[in-house]
Amino acid sequence: MxxxxxxxxxxxxxxxxxxxxxxxxxxxxxxxxxxxxxxxxxxxxxxxxxxxxxxxxxxxxxxxxxxxTLYVTISRFFRDRKLWDELSERILPDMVKNNAPSRAGIWSAGCCNGEEPYSIAIAADKSGILNSINIWASDKNPDLLERAKTGSYAVSSLKELSAGERSNYFSFDELHSEYVINPDIRKSVQFEVRNIRGSLPDPDDPFSLVFCRNLVFTYFDETAQLQFLSGIREILMDGGLVIVGSNETLPEGNGWKKVQGNLPLYMKTA
Ligand SMILES: C[S@@+](CC[C@H](N)C(=O)[O-])C[C@H]1O[C@@H](n2cnc3c(N)ncnc32)[C@H](O)[C@@H]1O
Incomplete structure (x- = not known):
């Protein structure tokens, strides 16, 4: 028994x-x-x-x-809506200003079918700064990334978007009953297969922002979380930000400071 x-x-x-x-x-x-x-x-x-x-x-x-077999594929566009409004209105424009004239690098770790990195591109486009950022996105599962590259989504993936956002950034494929993301948004994300427990990316310039939502701080044990955080420090600029899921927290200390407010946002400190 x-x-x-x-x-x-x-x-x-x-x-x-x-x-x-x-x-x-x-x-x-x-x-x-x-x-x-x-x-x-x-x-x-x-x-x-x-x-x-x-x-x-x-x-x-x-x-x-x-x-x-140990992965979970739940995601959607603008998951945790409040975060995305703050990103478009304040966080992304400030980041671009601080990085000018270089482009700000953003990485989505564990991007599933692409909902998260395409949401970053849409949020950036809404604030008129899509051409001032580079977006990389990775997942350990190549099948999910192949789907991400098609940019086609079931109606339920878009439930947090307004009608205006749907019509501005997607077309509707009647035959398959799917929304297809606009080419400008699709082309703005570079996808790569990567298992973040094996290695982290090696960008030319440190990232300004890393999205690590609903992955490391939900599924990994504490040793793996700390290992990830120490690796991330090497590839994130000083003052760079990490965004985690709305139900996740970073272990306190270790050179990370929670940014004031209700968002799950942490800053790399010295
Ligand atoms: C629950 S989804 C989260 C998707 C998105 N970040 C979000 O919050 O909506 C977790 C994703 O992490 C991926 N994943 C799991 N383990 C991973 C690993 N070791 N390296 C990279 N991606 C991983 C899974 O394939 C899955 O697509």
Missing amino acids: SKSGDAGVDFLHWVLPELGYRWEGFRKPRGQVLQRIHQRIRELDLQGFDEYALFLKKVPEEWNRLED
Whole structure:
């Protein structure tokens, strides 16, 4: 008999800490992760989690395959709307002014299907500064990035946008019932496959702003969080900003200061 009465939950309780992840992060969206693990178990022709646990003990390389299943793909345009209004009205224009005449570099780490980096481009366009920034976006999953590059989205991904934003930045594809992002916005984002637990980007100039929302500070364990933060310090300019998810916080101290106000915004300090 399993401890929680749910073999999948027990399995996650065992494997997540082994791989440097937090159960608390995966608790709510565990369904999609368990579905992928079930699929892997079927591929291997095994009978459930107990047999898969034995297989992992016998075949150490399988841990890498298992880790490939541990991701969550929830995202949408202008997720946490208040943040995006502040970005267009204040944060992005100030950043561009401080960087002039160079372009300000912005990185979206864990960009899913592209909703986040395209939201950055739309917010920048709304404040008339799209040509003064460079946007890079990465995800460990190449399939998600291929989708991101098509710029096509279900109606539900746009639910936080106003009617004006939809019509200004998208066209509607009647045949597939999808919204397609305008070419100017699509071309303004450079996508790359990158596992941020393996390596961070190596930009020519330090980034001004890093988006790391609903990834490191939800799913990674504390050691992995601190490792990420110390890596980010190397590629972010002094006074540069990190934006995390609305339910996430950075560990206090360690050279990061919460920017005043209600936004999940942190500044790199000396
Ligand atoms: C929950 S989504 C968050 C998307 C977006 N940042 C947002 O807040 O809406 C997490 C994304 O992180 C990606 N991811 C997970 N582990 C990663 C890793 N080690 N390196 C890069 N991306 C990763 C997943 O593939 C997924 O697309």
